[in-house]
Amino acid sequence: MKEKIVRIAFALLIMAIVLFQFTILSRATETLSSELIAWGLKRSDNHNPPKLDSASLEILNEYHGIAIGNSEEKKLYLTFDLGYEAGYTAQILDVLKENDVKAVFFITGHYLNTQPDLVKRMIEEGHTIGNHTVNHKSLPSLSDSEIEKEIMDLHKALYDKFDYEMTYFRPPKGEFSEKVLNITTNLGYTTVLWSFAYDDWDENKQGREDYGKKKILENLHNRKYSFTSCH
Ligand SMILES: [Zn+2]
Known part of the structure; x- marks a missing residue:
């Protein structure tokens, strides 16, 4: 008993x-906080790593996100955000192929729907496709189910079309929150920000070879390096 x-x-x-x-x-x-975090950084001179906002970086690290990494590695990571096709991607793919370089292309729903042949080419040529959401909306103001839909509808569409499963995510406009990171992590995604970007989304500045080249070469830093091009 x-x-x-x-x-x-x-x-x-x-x-x-x-x-x-x-x-x-x-x-x-x-x-979990829905407060909007806008990814920002301050460029440094003399090829030193940029100064990242410590509070944003802390939350990103907590969820194993990527922005900048090991200072011992001389590696450069090329990432392109493709909201829409401005007529440059085929040429970019040619140059990458000629130089045997692999890049990451973060695509939107619009890009997949309008440029399936270019996306197919990226996959066939060994590049990584990342998720930049269906509609490129700022995610922190959306509900949990809307955030999930923005990510998973594109995930499923690419999987159905090309049998390709994305695992990297870049928040539209570089805007996220702790809650967004929690959702993307639970969906099996690694969030990727950047340590250098410049205004190549500005169509008035596109096509000026020296402008982009100068900006990029001036800002190379011996850290895990992510270059973004957002249209
Ligand atoms: Zn974007």
């Missing part, structure tokens, strides 16, 4: 611990 009471008491204790942990976890998810 005494043994039975001890066993019941023990079972109740386990249940209480499980319930307690469950309450903590669900409360933690509810209280």
Whole structure:
């Protein structure tokens, strides 16, 4: 009899611990901040790494996101954000192929729908395709289910079309929140920001070879390096 009471008491204790942990976890998810974080950095001179906002970087690191990394590695990561096709991608792919360089292309739903042949070419030539959402909306103001839909509708569309499963995510406009990172991480995505970008989205500045070349070469830094081109 005494043994039975001890066993019941023990079972109740386990249940209480499980319930307690469950309450903590669900409360933690509810209280994740939706406050908008706009990714920003301050360029440094003399090829030193840029200064990243420490609060943003801390949250990004917590969710194993990528922006800048090991200063021991002389590696340069090329990433292109493709909201729409401005007529340069085929040429970019030619140059990458000639130089045996692989890049990451973050695409939107519009890009996939209008340029399936270019996306197919990226995959066939060994590049990585990343998720830049269906509609390129700023995610922090959306509901959980809207955020998930923005990511997963594109994920499924690319998978259905080319049997390709994306694992890297770049938030539209570089805007995210702790809640956004939590959702993207739960969906199996690694969030990728950047450590250098310039205004090549400005159509008035496109096509000026020296302008872009100068900006890029001036800002190379011996860190994991992500160059973004956002249209
Ligand atoms: Zn973009």
